[in-house]
Amino acid sequence: MSNYLYLAWIPLLPLATFVLLGLFGRKYFAKTAGIIGTASLLTSTLLSFVAARQYFLEDGKVNGAYQKIIALKYTWLEFSPNVSIDMGIIVDPISIMMLIVVTSVSLMVHIFSLGYMKGEERFATYYAFLSLFTFSMLGLILSSNIFQVYMFWELVGVSSFLLIGYYFNKPSAVAASKKAFIVTRFADLGFLIGILILGFYGGTMDISLLIEKLTVTSSAAFVNITTASFLGASMLTWGLTLIFVGGAGKSAMFPLHIWLPDAMEGPTPVSALIHAATMVVAGVYLVARLFPVYSMDESALTIVTYVGAFSALLAAIIACTQTDIKRVLAYSTMSQIGYMMFALGISKNGGENGLGYMASMFHLFTHAFFKSLLFLGAGSVIHMVHSNEMKDMGGLRKLMPVTHIAFLIACLAIAGIPPFAGFFSKEEILLAAFHANKLIYGVALVTAGLTSFYMFRLYFSIFWSKESTVHNNHGEGPWTMKLPLIILAICAVGVGFVPFSQFVTSDGIALTTHIDLLFSIAPVGLTLVAILLAASFYKTQNNKPEKAALAFGGFYTAAHKKFYVDEVYLFITKKIIFPLIGQPIAWADKYIVDGFMLALANTTAKLSTSIKGLQSGKVQNYALYFFGGVLALSILFIYIWK
């Protein structure tokens, strides 16, 4: 077994950057903070690639299967002689893959921010927070113990709270960051209880040991956890479901997604980092990490499947009704993560049946690149027009050629047009869904159609639609903002060709996959129709059709008819689908799901006000309550509760 200890440097470098910039940044590195942060992360990124090369191409494979390697392990806390918590570094295909994803995307965001955040008053603080976040995320990925995962999980929460609330003089940003933190805290409580349940029955919190113990049906631990039950479900189901609740909180699955759209108040590069590629996929990573255990429990996986599929569809519908471009992207992220979740849910562990697992990871991988590209592109656009609203945009393609092309590539990738990256991963997911569950396949197909519709609605509204009213006074931005777009655009085209199934599978053994052209006809066809539809709605908000009608008299009737068809579509979508389905769902989302949380907070506040009379400030009253307490306890324990 070779040495992977150097992996520890990958998270440690950003940590060191955070400490350096956090303590001295404002004084000494007010201008150079960005360079320092970027340089340190570049080193981490290079190390990740070195590790990937070593693991995937040199020594990770033993007897045809990729092994789990524990690079480092030591006992950290011992609660009592039989309960202890270890810490360590785990090396396996998904941790290496996530390392690549997180370091690359984070690096792009670091570079992009050099231009985007230039001149901000708290520039050094921003990079300090970015480093802290990257450190926590990398630590989370490398954790070999679920308890360690939990620690980093919380740290990710804290640092994202700081980043979302970065614009602290915007009240909405502050409210959003608080909401994100509190909502995910509720979810994390579930996570913690889930961990404790698994740890209690499994007798360990070490991930590899836990998997070993809970996947052998004859082991004592497995028998105990499946026979013990609470409210009609086995403790295994409870443990796994609660852990999934934690994951759902971070990954914005229904009904814990309410924080995600609001979290768009943060700086746009932050959204690209947190809400596209890293934190939001932590939930998916968590389920994947414990997947062998999940695969032992049908009920937990069913919950994962349906929550994922429902979130995917719901978010796609809502995305069609949004006018704030970052919110469209936020719902789109939620929808794509739903995709990854249900792909895990329908998968089995090992062999051909593990296709869903592999597809889910593949989609996570490709999605990270094109979604962060979309967010950064949106960042460029916002930088140009100083607005998030679609109505303030339009016709930007000439002003921002680089952004335009990059954004188009990303849209094609997320829509799943071959040969862009999203096509390959989505195709695998659809194939897996088709073989596992026809209902889920249907949902996935509809979602795919909706996805291309709202993405191209976004694309045409920003770059076509009408003549630009923006006066270009500062160009498209410095090269630091263009370079990441170009690199990510190349990735969005290229990463689909990575022979992913050779490397990352549920059991470490390479899987042969092939693209079935016949199978692809339906989804790709649907996607194309959706794109054309979007084009006909949003591309031509000018008088070209009238001019064309005058110039080419013979085509007039045809053009008119087309217009007529458009009217029908418009009527159906604008008059029926949007107000009757989309808006009610958006409304329910805003008032019922959000409202429940609000009610909970209000009740607590009310209760708190109603008992304030107790604290009167008069000592004689205090003595009375004291005496009352003594009496109540005496009566309770002498007469009632013997």
Add this chain to the structure above:
Amino acid sequence: MMINNFFILLRQELILSVLIFLLLFIKLGKDRSNENILNIINVALFINLAAGFCCMHEGSLFSGMFTTNALVAFQKNILNLAIWIISMQSFAWLKTHKHVIEFYILLLTSLLGMYFMISSGNLLMFYLGLEMSTIPLAAAANFDLTKKKSSEAAMKLIISSAFASGILLLGISFLYGTSGTLSFEILPAHLGNNPLQIFAFILFMSGFAFKISAVPFHLWTADVYEGAPVAVTSFLSVISKAAVLFAFGTVLYKVFEPIANTWYAVLVVLSFATILIGNLFAIRQENFKRFLAFSSIAQVGFILIGLSGSSQAGLASLVYFILIYVFSNLAAFGVVSLVSALTGKENIADFKGFYKTNPTLSWVLTIALFSLAGVPPTAGFFGKLFLLMAGAAKDNYWLITFAALNMVISFYYYLRIVKSIFMEPNEQPIQKLAIPVVSKFAMYLCVAGIIITGLASVVYDYIYSLSFGL
């Protein structure tokens, strides 16, 4: 041999007594500057702390009235550490105060009383120690001599304490009446589940609950904390509570072992009420000291859950949590004390935009609040987790779930403050403060404690090895 034993077993008490006399002599001698005196005291308190760690022998004196062992010595060391930190943090406030020496004499006398209380092997000794620790504190609470609120706090503290002591004494009398003994050694054999003894126990326990401000015996807490000088408030909320909880743990596990079922149930009721009420009140506080008062009430509720576990891990997690609590709470109080001493501001709203002017203090306060809230990876998280795990040994999952939910609620109000510090604009933020070197050192010590106590497993392992269960 006898003499030898006397000096070794009683050494912590003796050092403290010598210190008190030393202060008296300094007072009688020529005038020195406050700064000089404070430096001498801080060094002396450090020596006191260091000396506490040697010769942790087990034994008893005065025919069983006074007992000590390694756990007791360690608990006293935690108190020594806390008073050292408090002393360093109050530097800015005491530097200009006229009666520095009297103030320390009062605090150290109170601490001496606590030592005897923790080490007591007899209910009488226990009572004497408790009174000795309370009465000087009432005088100390009045030490903001020009503030009316401070006198009010002192009055409230002494009247409420007198009331609680009366009830406690009544409990002790009943215990003596039904068993014929006050000795911890003999008492358990005469205890049973008869109503009079349970009544006596409840009276006794109410006195305890008053000291640790468990609900419904907590009402004095907020007024006194708000009115008293910050140094006294931190003493009350950290040292006083810690000492009583240490004594409580020993008495419950050793003396009242025969009625363990009863006290377990009482603890469950008390912790439930304490967590709930403490949290609900903490949410709506505007004054920082009052806020810390109520949040510390809720913390006590968690400690009671750990204590109810009745196992070795229960006692260990109690001591461990208190050690962490010393660091976290004192770090928070340290910042508040500095701000209060230098600007006179004590409201949460005053801390808006604090980060802009005082980044270091902001980080200290944030880390302290995160630790109090129990956000990993701060030590506070491990402290709470271990308390809940110890409590879970009794299979009382509803209580544990309730407590865990309340942890989430508490995140809300701790976070509210972090939010004001970092994210809210303020026209007139607190200006940049000049922090005395010793206070700075004390704060870094606390932050290091918050981080290291959680991450270094030796601390908990050591405490665990000293503890005992039912």
